[in-house]
Amino acid sequence: MKNPWEEISLSDYEEHMSLDSVRQLQTLNEMMKGQLNDYPAETVMILGVEGGNGLEHVQPEKYKTIYGVDINSGYLQAVSARYRNLSAVLQCLHLNLAEEYAKLPHAQMVIADLLIEYIGYDVFQKVLCQVDPAYVSCIIQINAGEAQWVSDSPYLHAFDGLDAVHHPISDGELTEVMNKAGYRQMKDLSHELPNGKKLARIDFVKES
Numbered sequence: 001m002k003n004p005w006e007e008i009s010l011s012d013y014e015e016h017m018s019l020d021s022v023r024q025l026q027t028l029n030e031m032m033k034g035q036l037n038d039y040p041a042e043t044v045m046i047l048g049v050e051g052g053n054g055l056e057h058v059q060p061e062k063y064k065t066i067y068g069v070d071i072n073s074g075y076l077q078a079v080s081a082r083y084r085n086l087s088a089v090l091q092c093l094h095l096n097l098a099e100e101y102a103k104l105p106h107a108q109m110v111i112a113d114l115l116i117e118y119i120g121y122d123v124f125q126k127v128l129c130q131v132d133p134a135y136v137s138c139i140i141q142i143n144a145g146e147a148q149w150v151s152d153s154p155y156l157h158a159f160d161g162l163d164a165v166h167h168p169i170s171d172g173e174l175t176e177v178m179n180k181a182g183y184r185q186m187k188d189l190s191h192e193l194p195n196g197k198k199l200a201r202i203d204f205v206k207e208s
Contacts, residue, residue, distance in 0.1 A: 003096060004161030005071050005118065010051050010078055016155035020194065024151075025053055027191050028113055028139065031201050033057040034189075035137040038203075041109035045069060045131055047097065048115035052079035060089055067107055069093045101127045113139040120167040121177045128181055136183060136204045140169055144196035151195050171200050178204045 017025035032054030036044070042064045049055075049068035058066060066089050068079050076092040083090060095103055097119050110133040116124050117140065128136065150159045175185050187203035 003071050004159075004165060007161065008072070008158055010072075010075055012155045012158040014051055014053075016151075016153045016158065019151075019153050022151045022153060023194055024114075024141075024199065027193060027199055029054045029057075031139055031189070031191060031199065032111070032113070035111050035113075035139075035201070035203075037062070038137075038187075039109055039135045041107075041133075041135055043067070043107040044109040044111060045104070045107035045133070047110060047112045047127065048118070049079055049092070050075050052082050055079070055083050055086065055090075058086060058089075060086060063089050065107070066090045067093055067105065069095055069097070069104070071096050097127055098123050101130050104130045107131050107133055109133050109135040109137070111137050114141060116140060116169055116174065117167055118162070118165050121169070121173070125177065125181050128183075134206050136178065136206075137187075137201065138174065138203075139199050139201045140171065140174065142171065142190070142198045142200050144198075151197070171202055174202060182207050 014025060016022060036057050037059065044063060045067040047069050049070050052068065066086065068076065068090060070076050073094050076094055080092055101123065104127060110128065110131055116138060150156060150162065183204035184207055185202060186205050189201045190198045192198050
């Protein structure tokens with residue numbers, strides 16, 4: 001059985017995420033600028049890279065290798081085509097993290113934006129154990145009240161299958177999980193969204 005993320009077209013995803021009533025694509029882009037440039041890492045792994053939103057903030061001279069990981073091969077083809085200027089450092093990895101995390105290489109930093117919600121804490125811990133990063137930067141969605149986790153839009157039904165792989169998470173639970181994995185929280189930022197939700201960026205450093 002295919003993961004539903006393999007069936008969602010990149011155009012549907014990006015059109016939905018960039019609507020004025022959602023504005024998650026634009027907000028993630030702004031937040032990724034800090035994620036990519038705040039820490040002294042020469043290798044970074046972006047889990048769930050999708051269409052490469054935010055990669056324009058990469059300083060090629062800063063990184064030796066950027067790993068873009070995704071379960072959807074079409075997304076990775078788009079990333080390679082859109083960011084030919086990064087071809088010397090960008091490596092796209094077509095992997096299902098739940099089943100193939102052991103194939104991941106080492107990286108000094110992991111970026112996981114709107115990703116943990118779809119693999120769960122257990123798989124995320126296995127990924128971190130395999131990659132062994134010094135820095136981890138996560139962006140998660142915080143819903144207001146009873147708001148549905150996928151925002152209403154004309155593209156809503158493109159995401160119907162995600163219920164099967166969605167894992168409710170919270171900033172507090174994520175911090176607890178990361179503490180148990182040997183990481184200490186060092187940054188917590190949030191950006192409000194138009195529909196009452198917000199995106200929270202939570203960064204961690206590995207305890208020495």
